[in-house]
Amino acid sequence: MPSPVLSAPSESVVEATVLPRLIRLGPNLCGAAFTLMKLLPARFMLDRAEQRGELGPGTTILETSSGTFALGLAMVCRLRGYPLVIVGDPAIDPALRRRLLELGTRVEICTEPSPEGGFQRARLDRLEELRAQYPDHYVPGQYHNPDNPHAYAAVAEQLTESLGVVDCLVGPVGSGGSTGGTAAFLRLLNSDLRQIGVDTSPSAIFGQPDGPRTVRGLGNSLVPPNVRHAAYDEVHWAGAAEVFRATRELHARHALYMGPTSGAAFLVARWYAERHPDAQVVALLPDEGHRYQDSVYRDEWLAAQGFTDEPPATAPRTVTHPGLALGGWARMDWHRRSLDDALRAPGAPGTGEPR
Structure with a gap:
């Protein structure tokens, strides 16, 4: 039996864990699982x-x-x-x-x-x-500092070396750094790469009114300057029940003990990958689940919050305006538009225009 290959010790835990592990989650779905993405x-x-x-x-x-x-x-x-x-x-x-x-x-x-x-x-x-x-x-300024998205050139390089051309990148959107930065560098090789952002309701990032959110780590009360709306092809607002179920499934099926932002990315990426079997899909999984062992990973907590009362949705409903995506799991074809252009799209609540 061959001896395991030994590598030199890393200089610190930061150097040892700064890049994700790439894990196959389906025939055409790969998860980039970080210990701590930030x-x-x-x-x-x-x-x-x-x-x-x-x-x-x-x-x-x-x-x-x-x-x-x-x-x-x-x-x-x-x-x-x-x-x-x-x-x-x-x-x-x-x-x-x-x-x-x-x-x-x-x-x-x-x-x-x-x-x-x-x-x-x-x-x-x-x-x-x-x-x-x-x-x-x-002040590092994660919401506006361009060094935030630029940091993810290393992830794009890792994905390219390991997988070749990536057709679709799915990731949660908070500060605008990870999904936007990684996609920008991947598009240097494939300008047709589909960039899917995952948010939750209600969140101001993609044009909804701000409000209390159940899924921690997703959503924002302000629109971070690092979010480049015109780079997104599609946006999903993932409901809490669906996110928590997907987080648990990620652990139960793949032994990946991740947090709910990772569950949200997995939820959307799996849905997309199943419908596009010829596309190489990557989901960014931001951090591990140890902070959530007394909440998301406890059946009693889920039941007390009412998340076991009804089965989660297995697919998103499609909407034509961010205001129609409040509640549950919804998706919108963003078409690489600015936020203003997306908000001017027909079908805004209360306008009486076609939905």
Whole structure:
């Protein structure tokens, strides 16, 4: 029996886990499963800032995040010795907050949403106040910094080397970095690549009114500048019941213990791959599911939330306007339009135009 091939140790956990594992999930479906996807842009942004001379010894890094970008930054900052202040909101669960504190991060929680823009706006306002308190600071700015999508050139290169031409890329949309950045580089080889964004309702990213969301990690109260709407061919708004079922199926069938954003991408990518058997489809699976072991992975929690009362939808309904996609699982042919053009499409709620 041949001996296993041994490789040299990585210099850090960041270097060891920054790229995804590529796992076959179907005849024409591959999952790019990250341990923590936001490590990649966190590292890349700090690398570029150091190269530009915007970071030096003692520079404090300030950022707004209530999810995994905060954790990615905390890991990189701890290893490089940068002080880090994260501005979050109550969506930061106790386990994540403990990890941030353990890594030496100062965590500030905005307890009240802004009247316009919700918690995202409140966090951004507090970030501006902190900038005045720290003369030597750097703000990565995941929502507007072009280094965020540029970081995913490495993922596009990995996919191309392993799979060849990719026909369809499916991924959740939050800051606009991962799906948009990866697709932009893949389109250098295949301009016909179909880019499918996955959101949830109600979310402002693709033109819906903002509101409370059940699926964590998806949706936004504001439209991040890094979201290039005109790059998307199709948009899905995944319902919570469908997302949670797909997350559990990803584990039960493929032993991939992932979070609900990964379940959302898997849900849509599987649906598309089954209907296009000749297309090579890739789903971006952002992070693992350990933060959700007491919620999504507990039958009692799902039942208490009412997600076991009715069977989830097995296919999306097709709509012609984002306002018609509220509730459940819906899809819209986006046709690489700007957000304004998509919102002017016939069939807007209350217009009386054909749907």
